[in-house]
Amino acid sequence: MNESRNPVELFEEKAKAVSALVTRVASMREAVAYALDVCDTKQACQLLVSGCSEPLSEKGQALCETKQQKVIAAPGLPPELFAELEAGARERGVLCVEKGMREHLGGVDIGFTLVDFGIAETGTLVINSNSEELRLATMIAEFHVAVLSRSKIRETSRDLEAELAALTSVQPSYTAFVTGASRTADIERVLALGVHGPLELHILLLED
Amino acid sequence: MQHAKNLKEYRAELREALGDEFLRQAMDKFARFYPGARARAFAGMDVDGLIHEIAEAKDKAAARMDELYEAFKAKAEAAGVVVHLARTAREANEIIAAIAKENEVKRIVKSKSMTAEEIHLNHHLEAEGYEVTETDLGEWIIQLRGEGPTHMVMPAIHLSRYQVADLFSEVTHQKQEVDIEKLVKVARRELRPRYIEAEMGISGANMAVVETGAIGIVTNEGNARLVTTLPRVHVALMGLDKLTPTLAEGLRVLRVLPRNATGQAISSYVTWINGRNECASSPDGKKIMHIVFLDNGRSALARDPLFSQVLRCVRCGACANVCPVYRLVGGHRYGHIYIGAIGLILTYFFHGRDKAKNLVQNCINCGACKAVCAAGIDLPMLIKEIHARILDEEGHSAPSTLLAAVLKNRKLFHTLLRSAKLAQKPLASGGYIRHLPMLLAKDQGFRTLPAIAAKPFRDLWPRIRPETKSPRYRVGLFSGCVQDFVYPEQCVAAVNVVAGKGAALDFPLDQSCCGLPVVMMGEIEAAREVARQNIRALDPGKYDYILTLCASCASHLKHGYLKLLGDDPAWAVKVRQFADKVIDFSSFAHDVLKLGPEDFRKDGGSVTYHAPCHLCRGLGVKDAPRDLLRDAGLDYKPSEEEEVCCGFGGTFSMKFPELSAELLAKKLEHAEATGAQTLVTDCPGCVMQLRGGLEKKGSSMRVKHMAEILAQQIK
Numbered sequence: 001m002n003e004s005r006n007p008v009e010l011f012e013e014k015a016k017a018v019s020a021l022v023t024r025v026a027s028m029r030e031a032v033a034y035a036l037d038v039c040d041t042k043q044a045c046q047l048l049v050s051g052c053s054e055p056l057s058e059k060g061q062a063l064c065e066t067k068q069q070k071v072i073a074a075p076g077l078p079p080e081l082f083a084e085l086e087a088g089a090r091e092r093g094v095l096c097v098e099k100g101m102r103e104h105l106g107g108v109d110i111g112f113t114l115v116d117f118g119i120a121e122t123g124t125l126v127i128n129s130n131s132e133e134l135r136l137a138t139m140i141a142e143f144h145v146a147v148l149s150r151s152k153i154r155e156t157s158r159d160l161e162a163e164l165a166a167l168t169s170v171q172p173s174y175t176a177f178v179t180g181a182s183r184t185a186d187i188e189r190v191l192a193l194g195v196h197g198p199l200e201l202h203i204l205l206l207e208d
Numbered sequence: 209m210q211h212a213k214n215l216k217e218y219r220a221e222l223r224e225a226l227g228d229e230f231l232r233q234a235m236d237k238f239a240r241f242y243p244g245a246r247a248r249a250f251a252g253m254d255v256d257g258l259i260h261e262i263a264e265a266k267d268k269a270a271a272r273m274d275e276l277y278e279a280f281k282a283k284a285e286a287a288g289v290v291v292h293l294a295r296t297a298r299e300a301n302e303i304i305a306a307i308a309k310e311n312e313v314k315r316i317v318k319s320k321s322m323t324a325e326e327i328h329l330n331h332h333l334e335a336e337g338y339e340v341t342e343t344d345l346g347e348w349i350i351q352l353r354g355e356g357p358t359h360m361v362m363p364a365i366h367l368s369r370y371q372v373a374d375l376f377s378e379v380t381h382q383k384q385e386v387d388i389e390k391l392v393k394v395a396r397r398e399l400r401p402r403y404i405e406a407e408m409g410i411s412g413a414n415m416a417v418v419e420t421g422a423i424g425i426v427t428n429e430g431n432a433r434l435v436t437t438l439p440r441v442h443v444a445l446m447g448l449d450k451l452t453p454t455l456a457e458g459l460r461v462l463r464v465l466p467r468n469a470t471g472q473a474i475s476s477y478v479t480w481i482n483g484r485n486e487c488a489s490s491p492d493g494k495k496i497m498h499i500v501f502l503d504n505g506r507s508a509l510a511r512d513p514l515f516s517q518v519l520r521c522v523r524c525g526a527c528a529n530v531c532p533v534y535r536l537v538g539g540h541r542y543g544h545i546y547i548g549a550i551g552l553i554l555t556y557f558f559h560g561r562d563k564a565k566n567l568v569q570n571c572i573n574c575g576a577c578k579a580v581c582a583a584g585i586d587l588p589m590l591i592k593e594i595h596a597r598i599l600d601e602e603g604h605s606a607p608s609t610l611l612a613a614v615l616k617n618r619k620l621f622h623t624l625l626r627s628a629k630l631a632q633k634p635l636a637s638g639g640y641i642r643h644l645p646m647l648l649a650k651d652q653g654f655r656t657l658p659a660i661a662a663k664p665f666r667d668l669w670p671r672i673r674p675e676t677k678s679p680r681y682r683v684g685l686f687s688g689c690v691q692d693f694v695y696p697e698q699c700v701a702a703v704n705v706v707a708g709k710g711a712a713l714d715f716p717l718d719q720s721c722c723g724l725p726v727v728m729m730g731e732i733e734a735a736r737e738v739a740r741q742n743i744r745a746l747d748p749g750k751y752d753y754i755l756t757l758c759a760s761c762a763s764h765l766k767h768g769y770l771k772l773l774g775d776d777p778a779w780a781v782k783v784r785q786f787a788d789k790v791i792d793f794s795s796f797a798h799d800v801l802k803l804g805p806e807d808f809r810k811d812g813g814s815v816t817y818h819a820p821c822h823l824c825r826g827l828g829v830k831d832a833p834r835d836l837l838r839d840a841g842l843d844y845k846p847s848e849e850e851e852v853c854c855g856f857g858g859t860f861s862m863k864f865p866e867l868s869a870e871l872l873a874k875k876l877e878h879a880e881a882t883g884a885q886t887l888v889t890d891c892p893g894c895v896m897q898l899r900g901g902l903e904k905k906g907s908s909m910r911v912k913h914m915a916e917i918l919a920q921q922i923k
């Protein structure tokens with residue numbers, strides 16, 4: 001049906017349909033600024049991660065208390081890029097980390113990662129998650145901000161078969177398809193976002 | 209879960225489920241939402257083609273199951289994974305418990321796995337002293353309640369937010385608000401520490417790709433990602449049927465599975481894991497990984513010519529989504545562990561005859577599951593086959609043996625029908641049986657049953673037999689017993705429509721019941737005998753078409769006979785010729801005789817339509833009847849859920865009258881809501897059900913067979 005659609009537009013439409021927030025950015029610098037901005041405006045005056053304001057069991061509460069400040073987790077970035085992000089974060093009083101994710105299992109505010117490929121017809125991100133740090137950052141972050149180069153978008157999974165076979169054949173490897181935020185409809189089939197993973201997925205489509 | 213010891217107890221459980229208001233509403237809401245969502249998800253895609261490809265690929269994989277297992281094992285072991293093959297459920301449980309012991313595990317987190325449910329894994333691990341936590345929200349909820357899932361994809365669809373709030377209040381020792389958003393967040397926070405503490409994670413898998421050595425896991429919540437990442441040990445459990453030769457095949461399944469399950473284009477997460485990945489909590493920094501393949505009868509199934517197709521199942525749950533019976537009674541009453549149409553079948557193989565024997569009778573044979581199955585499995589046929597096997601194993605009931613014996617002997621059968629007419633005399637008035645003898649009347653009060661006609665069609669035939677000069681077609685009419693003995697006027701109407709249009713009609717008197725009722729009762733031998741008699745009576749060599757006005761007969765003559773006799777060398781050719789010539793009334797009138805607006809009068813009033821299961825799905829005839837209605841000068845007002853079963857199902861309505869009554873009520877509600885004067889359908893069984901229900905209600909709406917309304921309108 002979408003035979004002749006521009007894959008970037010199609011990707012944008014499909015990702016939005018599963019509640020991802022999609023923004024086009026012209027440069028990595030803009031992407032970094034976006035992440036810092038989201039971190040700033042997120043829950044403006046509180047540090048709590050989601051669920052910590054509900055009445056919890058002692059154990060649940062104890063984990064909430066391990067989080068003391070706003071955190072951006074950004075593993076797997078090229079060093080200059082991480083340095084830029086870190087500097088920006090420091091100015092805002094936000095902790096920026098690229099490893100040691102297991103110290104932050106109570107939750108981090110933003111996970112900022114790069115993406116390997118995009119599948120347009122479903123709005124899916126393909127992320128090489130062989131690094132445990134990167135894997136965790138995309139799982140425990142409240143908001144996942146993911147940067148995808150527009151040239152890496154293909155129309156269907158079939159158009160990406162060789163690349164996917166290459167990624168998933170590596171031993172060991174951990175490859176993730178991520179489409180929208182973590183979701184459940186297990187209670188009365190009412191859609192709720194952020195059940196275990198990110199509550200929001202922000203996709204930055206990078207010009208290249 | 210199945211606890212009922214006999215049909216009586218099972219029926220009591222069904223009644224209880226029918227009384228569960230919340231369940232009914234939840235199931236109804238989903239049943240109405242699903243078809244549109246599925247259609248939207250597949251828009252522009254060649255669904256049937258994809259399903260066909262999946263079926264073919266899965267069949268091939270099943271045939272090479274052993275070889276695929278060895279190849280996958282070699283591949284995965286090269287990456288340091290330990291691969292196990294468990295022959296039985298018990299073996300799988302023991303293997304997994306031993307892995308836990310060897311790694312000094314105390315706490316285990318799990319993501320959703322139907323295979324783990326199949327073997328009662330939690331039960332076994334808990335008995336061995338391990339603390340097991342389900343992390344999929346729905347699974348966690350039912351685990352806390354000590355229940356089994358009620359849907360393969362939505363395990364807690366039977367519960368309300370109030371019940372969940374109460375449950376979570378108990379678990380957290382804090383009062384929880386009845387607010388779904390908040391309850392989900394509570395689960396998020398309560399489960400997070402469990403992942404962190406656990407030493408072992410157990411996941412299922414949707415596929416094991418042989419060419420890459422990776423397993424693929426499909427989830428929405430993302431819990432499987434945490435389960436497979438945080439603990440130092442990962443055990444993936446899956447059936448041997450999940451072995452997939454290539455990634456391309458896996459991706460193809462992925463195009464269909466989420467769309468068919470919930471109408472999603474893809475699930476939020478698909479995770480591919482290959483080998484021992486980085487894991488900071490493991491002593492050597494690498495995950496300890498085991499993959500356990502479960503046989504539990506799968507390799508035996510793979511070798512069975514008939515049942516191997518159940519191994520195609522991708523566990524999308526769609527066969528439950530569309531099942532009208534599941535919709536009424538929910539998963540706990542429509543399966544043991546696996547639920548829905550596939551559940552009725554798998555229960556027999558994985559959990560035994562005792563758990564399956566009541567379930568398999570509770571299928572109305574509407575074909576909705578087959579039409580939607582992601583893997584093209586002929587589910588209703590397999591359900592009937594299992595029913596027949598259970599009868600052979602346990603002994604046939606007296607009524608079933610009696611019916612089989614009677615049907616095999618046409619003369620006896622017809623004599624009985626004729627004498628039934630005499631017996632009912634004091635009871636019948638105005639064409640309906642008003643006072644059935646007590647025995648027959650049990651729970652049948654929801655509809656009025658028709659009386660046997662004064663003269664069967666076979667007695668009328670010699671008088672009304674039309675003369676057709678230089679006919680274009682030679683047509684053998686097959687009436688079926690209901691039209692012959694109860695509604696002969698429908699056949700007369702058909703004769704009136706067809707006669708002037710160039711078809712020479714013949715009605716061989718040696719024809720008998722089509723045999724579907726005995727198939728429904730599991731009496732396969734009798735069904736074969738009746739089929740042979742009818743093929744003899746309506747010799748396909750003599751006709752261009754074998755016409756029937758009964759959708760159920762048509763579908764059984766066309767497809768059922770092939771299954772019954774297609775492999776018998778003495779009958780294979782004849783039965784194929786016979787099946788090729790069978791045609792339903794609407795298709796004959798519309799596609800063969802090409803009746804159009806010029807053949808009919810105008811202003812025939814308003815009608816709505818009920819699509820018989822065996823016509824719209826059984827024969828795939830959808831447009832012809834609706835086009836005919838419009839062409840015949842009628843104001844056709846489509847009704848909601850036009851293709852959902854009316855609840856007749858022949859012997860089904862006698863066995864499960866409560867369910868039949870509910871299906872009928874819904875059907876009539878939709879039909880009456882159109883405001884049409886007449887409800888038209890294409891099957892005498894449906895006419896019986898619908899007319900009986902409207903009569904009982906005292907409704908002014910009339911029911912007519914397509915032949916009758918066309919006879920009224922024809923010029």
Ligand code: SF4
Binds near residue numbers: 574577587
């Ligand atoms: S044939 Fe109809 S009643 Fe039987 S299992 Fe399939 S959907 Fe349910």
Ligand code: SF4
Binds near residue numbers: 520525527550582583
């Ligand atoms: S039998 Fe078909 S429809 Fe039912 S769960 Fe399996 S694949 Fe899905």
